[in-house]
Amino acid sequence: MATPPPQHGAGPYPPYTAQQGAPYAVPQQPPAPYGPYQGAPGPYPAPTGYGCRLCGAQPAAAATVRGHQGLIVLMRFLSLQGPFCRDCGLATYRRMSGDTLWQGWWGPLSFFITPVTLLVNLGPRASFRRLAPPTGGFRPAMDPGKPLWRRPAALLFLVPVALFLLAVPTLILIGLAAGDDKPVTLRTGQCVRNEGDWNDQKLLVTDCGSPNAEYRVHSYPCDEGFIADLKYSADGSHHSCLTPLR
Structure with a gap:
């Protein structure tokens, strides 16, 4: 009794399919299952972004804090780019803004650039204040220190400004109170x-x-x-x- 020829696909081996240009059949391999690198959930959480550049803590905000120095004839534009956590960001903002308050006025153009720099820094400050407390850093976060308006550099700037603002209405009130000089009354012989x-x-x-x-x-x-x-x-x-x- 004749033995029937073997059928393709029978037995423990995968079936063969012919490929164009191949001299023999190539076995088909079943697709590999998706692992953690193909998007399937794995044992490690997905990264949540970069940490603070100064301490590594999260959450961190990508922001740039700026400063300015007036050097009579020359000037310097300073900047420090994040990301920063809440404490390191506030510490950087207060330090650079405080230095700008007493270093930024000494030049014709710097006198106008300095207030613009201080106003621009209010944007990063608001971003830092919205962050949660920093956690998970490789070192402790920086101490923000005293608020800007309580630092000597700010007081050195705010006191003359306050005196100037108070002097203007004071002089106006004195002028209104004094009025015009009353003419003298002349008497014979004077x-x-x-x-x-x-x-x-x-x-x-x-x-x-x-x-x-x-x-x-x-x-x-x-x-x-x-x-x-x-x-x-x-x-x-x-x-x-x-x-x-x-």
Whole structure:
């Protein structure tokens, strides 16, 4: 009895399929199962981003803190790029902004660049303050220290600014309270000098023995000399005569 020929695919071996250009059949291999590197869940958690550049802790915000130095003629633009955790970011912001407050004004252009730099740093500061406390670093996070407005550099800047802002309304109030100088009331026999012109007189009573005395006051009508404005009379309705002393 003849033995039937073997059938492809029978037995423990995988089936063969012919490939174009191959002199013999090549066995088909079953697809490899997906492992942790192909997206299947594995024993290790997926990375959550970079840690702080200064301490390695997370969470961290990608931000750039800037500073400025005015050197009379020259200037320097400083920057430190993150990511930073909350504490290291605030410490960096306060240090660089504090240095800018007393180093950034010394130059014509720096006087305008410094406030812009301080305002730009408010963006990174807000990002750092929104972060959770740092954890998992390879070293302790930096100490943020005192708030910026409580540091000597900030006080050195804020005190003159506050004095200037207070001086302006104070001078305005003093001027309003003082008002115009009230004209003196002239009496016969007094000596005066005129610090204005005769269309806009400004008569001041002066000691007759002083070299600054120019005129002696006489009652009206005048034989010679000048006539004082009515504002220098007691009731505002009588003239006085001013006779030159020399």
